[in-house]
Amino acid sequence: MIMHLMGATMYTKDFYSLVNTYFSNENHVFVNNLRSNDPQFKAIFGILSDSDIPIIRPSSLRFIKDAYKSDAIIFHGLFNIKYMIFFTLQPWLLKKCNWVIWGGDIYARKKKNKKLTEKVAEHLKLVLCRYLGYATTLADEDFRYFQDGYGFKGTHLKTKYPTPLTRKHLDKTISDNLSVNRGHQINIMIGNSATETNQHFQALDLLSRFRVYDLKLFIPLSYGDRDNFLAYGDKVIAYANSIFGEEKVKPIRKRMSAEEYIELISQMDIGLFNCNRQQAMGNIAILFASGAKIYLRSDTTMWSNYKERGNIIYNIEDIKHQSFEEFCQYDRENQVRNRTVIEQYTNININIERWKIIFNEITQQRH
Template sequence: MQTHIFTSESIYSKAFLQRLGDNLDLSDQIIVFRKQNVQFQFLPKRDSPKIIYATTFISFIFKVLPNLLQSKWIYIHYLPYGPSLLFWFLFRRLLKKTSWIVWGGDVFVYKEADKSLKNRFLEYLRKKIIPSFPEICSFIKDDALEAMKIYGSQAVYTPILYPIPLNITDLKTTQQVDEFPNHIKILVGNSADPSNFHLDTLEMISKFKHQPIKIYCPLSYYYDKVYIKTVIENGHLHFGENFIPILNMMSSQEYISLLKCVDVGIMNHNRQQALGNILPLLYLGKKVYLRKDVSTFNFLTSLGCIVYDISEIFPSKFEEFIEIKSEFQQSNFEKIKALTSDEYFINLWSNLIFSHKDDKCN
């Protein structure tokens, strides 16, 4: 028996369970969600894992702890920056049979440690917990290495991959609905998280405001209403009606149609984020700008993908800003197709899960 712990049901957890369940027998796997979200609920099938919802600390103790004690191995899918750290601190002996599967934000949150007394306490717990993990898994190796360096971890690194929540084959087959065929479409960020640095990005590209452009800005994830209002006001100030904020969740088909219409994607995050947008954009042959000092940039270029340093926007003319060579588009398509294939995904996860099948319970 093995146990997987997620903070919440999400579009990523649903895609993960569906894809894994289509290829592996998960009947000996237990999936724990700390928060329920019916919209992204996984529908069990034959050989499906057992699903447990533990939305309070007390329910986690009574419903989940017995399974953790009996499990041969535990997987923490994202390490929250909150009260659950106290649980892992108190039950540190469980960590010697636990893999931390890094999502990105759960590594770089250490940069918030000095912002409050609460954060300092949580960071103290992390410094006790993280060195106890024998294995740290991540899609981007640099994220795992950063965690090991900051927390003095001697863990083994294992590459792992979450599926993008969009069906990769749908990216080519879904009909493209382009409301503005005579405009260049620019996608700014992937959510309303301030780590997108929307205001900086909008200021950076404001020099192109007299060009035939439309700015799409997804603001449906993350719920800081004041920040969202500020981004919208700033977008309209620079671009008027050519700035289009996306405030509601879109269906997969609607979002794919949007991505197919986009010409340029700008992901100005200061940490690894938005791969669920970046990979489809590269697959579709779009031009993507990232910060060069973020692990995502190094990861993609190491694969042979062509992505662009966001600092190149400053001196660029509009034609240079939007141009991407057809051979680069084809190369990116082939690299992302291989990276997101079922074969690669299942190979990584089956290797990880089966490597711990024979581990003894502690």
């Protein structure tokens, strides 16, 4: 049996659906802190029947029992300090653990002026990695950073998560919007969350030359670093308003359903991600599929990752020298190419096979 520790993220609904549909419910259990009567729980997992993979809370006695009984445990991103403490105190469990690295969980190490809890978390990760059996990356270059920073000696695996693009009705929404003439107003999405690694202020400065043109800035700020994302979001909005005016700035502060969010993303002409680490890959996949032009930093693992796949991406630094027309220009051929590449990487059958390999690898020694 495999235990999945997975919070309420944009990947959770589609990953749970994949495992629940294509793998045996007797061989998996999910751990999530949401209560079953919480509307967010129902939005992600639906109304469960006896034939579905069970979902338990980390505060339950069953969590401890299943952690010992399981053949393998997967951390889908490691951000929860309570999990870090639990497994550090029981290091014998870590040989069967697989940390799927999401980016923010390892690049937090770079942060300056860490709070006490952040320093403790980084120390706990170092201890965990002495005993950790497996680490899985979504981008190859993240593993080199992880290995150098945390001294990991176990087995390295690779995978990708299913995205909402695997939902047929949402894929149709994106396809329909791809063929729509969106008019003259240019819709630009900046970043994916209220985290400082999005470097919103620098991105807004880059775009400030274009403030006189017909554009709208959509800035997702509905989540981020637990302690300060609301205050950080307020600063981003105030700064954007001071440059572009309130009528051109559309902050997204409330969580949306996947359907609502994809409908919004699929109306974007440009996605601008000034992130200095891997993040927003789910958003970028949807933007590629809907025909948006993507600007990234060239010094991140995401840049090399998308280049290796064959995606057409643009260097965010080039904006400094572009006219507004050059900034917006994006031909149909490149739209189609990016959609084709992303469809190959999000194909449901490929995703099933990727995770089958992971599940077999991390359980084989205990079968």
